[in-house]
Amino acid sequence: MTSSEALIEVQGVTKRYGALTAVDDLTFTVRPGRVTGFLGPNGAGKSTMLRMILGLVAPTSGTAAVAGHRYRSLSAPLRTVGALLDAHHVHGGRSGRDHLRMLASAAGIGSRRVEEVLGIVGLADAADRRAGAYSLGMRQRLGIAAALLGDPRVLVLDEPVNGLDTEGIRWVRNLLRGMADEGRTVFLSSHLMSEMELVADHLVVIGGGRLLADEATSAFVARSGRHRARVRSLDDGALARRLTADGAVVTSPEGGPSAGLVVSGVDGETIGRAALAARIPLVELTPVRSTLEDVYTGLFDAGAFEGGTFESGQVETR
Numbered sequence: 584m585t586s587s588e589a590l591i592e593v594q595g596v597t598k599r600y601g602a603l604t605a606v607d608d609l610t611f612t613v614r615p616g617r618v619t620g621f622l623g624p625n626g627a628g629k630s631t632m633l634r635m636i637l638g639l640v641a642p643t644s645g646t647a648a649v650a651g652h653r654y655r656s657l658s659a660p661l662r663t664v665g666a667l668l669d670a671h672h673v674h675g676g677r678s679g680r681d682h683l684r685m686l687a688s689a690a691g692i693g694s695r696r697v698e699e700v701l702g703i704v705g706l707a708d709a710a711d712r713r714a715g716a717y718s719l720g721m722r723q724r725l726g727i728a729a730a731l732l733g734d735p736r737v738l739v740l741d742e743p744v745n746g747l748d749t750e751g752i753r754w755v756r757n758l759l760r761g762m763a764d765e766g767r768t769v770f771l772s773s774h775l776m777s778e779m780e781l782v783a784d785h786l787v788v789i790g791g792g793r794l795l796a797d798e799a800t801s802a803f804v805a806r807s808g809r810h811r812a813r814v815r816s817l818d819d820g821a822l823a824r825r826l827t828a829d830g831a832v833v834t835s836p837e838g839g840p841s842a843g844l845v846v847s848g849v850d851g852e853t854i855g856r857a858a859l860a861a862r863i864p865l866v867e868l869t870p871v872r873s874t875l876e877d878v879y880t881g882l883f884d885a886g887a888f889e890g891g892t893f894e895s896g897q898v899e900t901r
């Protein structure tokens with residue numbers, strides 16, 4: 584396998600539904616050997632874009648190719664691309680094993696591989712139970728098993744950790760990491776930003792159908808350049824007034840007066856000097872690293888996601 588065979592290449596893709604432009608002239612390439620996260624608020628166009636990559640929705644203009652071909656022209660689609668779109672979409676009456684056997688036989692894949700993927704996703708013991716009675720987490724595992732059936736070089740996963748518990752999320756993270764380390768291309772969407780920050784090496788960020796960023800996760804996070812620090816002193820009230828006068832933004836974190844202050848907009852040295860000048864002893868001065876969520880929220884506040892709805896309730900906060 585040469586690495587170019589495992590690229591996802593999106594070139595000038597636009598999708599219109601009547602007057603609505605769901606995806607607006609997107610161009611990006613997803614590369615092998617790393618996990619690429621696809622981020623954007625609800626309605627940003629992620630699912631539509633993933634469906635166009637998988638040949639389920641036709642672009643109004645532009646092209647989406649996997650391993651050098653449009654999905655529908657692939658000679659062995661399941662062996663090239665593994666997809667997880669909607670884990671609810673399982674025939675309830677069949678057992679997990681029968682569901683996978685049916686998919687495998689349609690693609691000319693032997694039943695030995697079915698047993699292998701059941702083992703990989705940890706469903707071997709539940710394989711003979713009706714898939715309709717599976718928990719959401721088990722359905723996600725079954726969907727991932729289906730995606731892995733053809734031992735594909737490219738994985739496209741829409742919200743793969745939805746419905747999984749902490750152990751399940753860690754399992755998906757390790758699985759995807761392992762797939763990327765083997766040189767496969769892994770492209771996943773998720774609205775769980777703290778999770779995305781842990782799993783994705785690279786990010787494609789969209790808002791209102793448009794590309795907002797296509798860069799390493801670390802570069803995206805570093806973009807905010809915002810100084811933030813947790814500060815405790817022997818007189819937080821007086822220190823807060825002094826820092827505010829110096830142009831800092833000061834808030835009190837949850838936890839009452841003894842929890843100290845969160846200071847942003849000035850660096851640590853400025854905080855130390857302000858405390859010294861006011862003769863207030865500092866007890867703690869800890870830099871707070873910007874998270875992916877901080878940057879994302881910053882973009883949102885700046886209006887970058889106009890047209891999308893951002894469900895902050897679904898965002899894991901630290």
Ligand SMILES: Nc1ncnc2c1ncn2[C@@H]1O[C@H](COP(=O)(O)OP(=O)(O)OP(=O)(O)O)[C@@H](O)[C@H]1O
Nearest residue numbers: 600603604605623624625626627628629630631632
């Ligand atoms: N078949 C369709 N007909 C009309 N409009 C559609 C259709 N599919 C999607 N849309 C619209 O296109 C826009 C993008 O939707 P899409 O589902 O791709 O966003 P998303 O980023 O995946 O959001 P979510 O996180 O909620 O799934 C939305 O405004 C949606 O209502």
